Amino acid sequence: MLDKKTKNRLGLLSLVVSVALVALKFYAYFMTRSQVVLTDALESIINVFTSGFAFYSIYLASLPKDENHPYGHGKIEHLSVGFEGGLILFAGLYIFYSATRTLFEPHAVAAPDLGVWLLAAAGIINLGIGYVLVREGKRLKSAALVGDGQHLYIDALTSLVSCAALLLVFFTGIVLFDTLAALLLGVVIVVNGYKMVRSSASALMDESDAATVAEVVAELQRHRQPAWIDVHNLRVQRYGANLHIDCHMQMPYYFSLEAIHNELNKIETLMRQHADAEVEMFVHADPCTFRACSLCHMPDCPVRQHAFAHEVEWNLANAVRNERHQLAEG
Secondary structure: OHHHHHHHHHHHHHHHHHHHHHHHHHHHHHHHOOHHHHHHHHHHHHHHHHHHHHHHHHHHHOOOOOOOOOOOOOOHHHHHHHHHHHHHHHHHHHHHHHHHHHHHOOOOOOOHHHHHHHHHHHHHHHHHHHHHHHHHHHHOOOHHHHHHHHHHHHHHHHHHHHHHHHHHHHHHOOOHHHHHHHHHHHHHHHHHHHHHHHHHHHHHOOOOOHHHHHHHHHHHHHOOOOOOOEEEEEEEEEEOOEEEEEEEEEEOOOOOHHHHHHHHHHHHHHHHHHOOOEEEEEEEEEEOOHHHHHHOOOOOOOOOOOOOOOOOOOOHHHHOOOOOOOOOOO
16 A cells, blocks of 8 residues: 555646646747757656656556456556557657758857756756655555656656756857757657656566566575475566466375465465565466486475476576476386
8 A cells, every 4th residue: 555655646746746847848949949948848747747657557556356357457557657658759759850940051059057046946856756756666566656757767868958958059159959958859869758658568468577577586495395396387477566477386186286386376476475566376286297307306205207308497488388398208
């Protein structure tokens, strides 16, 4: 409950700050009539829409599972990142187009020194808030907060580049620096918008996170029990702050249903103790075969037909395959 309140407060903080900074940047534009300041202000408008959507998505993601959403509502956060990336991409293309036109129709920049002070203040604020959102978003496993924080990083970068361009205009009187900086920012914004859309699409299509899968495999290997002969077809997916794990575990075929149930409980308890998220786990128990004897060091096995050769160390490469590991013939 505390984590949910923290997410909501951070989402609201981002929204309020975004609205305030948009007003500040448009004031800077009306004072300077600078193309690069307009670029910064337009990009910040996107902040308001995306922060609002991120705030709403965090609320939805915190809702419990229901009949229509058996895996919870966590994926809405990935949709939020995609929405944010799409708007950033659109804004970057427009900025690039607008700056290109200014190359052929240049105009003077008024009061660049005032613009520098206003944008520097906005950049510092965005950098600080963005750092907090990314740090806390990673801690709370919130894709929406991380995405929002990364967007504020981009916004801070645009403000700093805008400041540099205005300083060049102020000291040299060359207006072209203003337009070139806007073009540069347009390219940066488009690239980052595309990356966010790509990340969102991957998550929504359940693209496997190799680092998370490797952590799960490492925990299983580290706490491996003799009855856990082999694991395969391991799949791990994140749904917001929730972690869904399912796999096939090969166990002695002569175990009773109760004994198998106890072993599965051990596996599920292990994952819940060591994972940094709410875990939902499904383990399918497969009976061992005599071909698995050479991999199994189950003590005092009453049905062993092959001597133990060696244990297959589970890793990212072999645990995700949908096939059992086996050495001996027969």
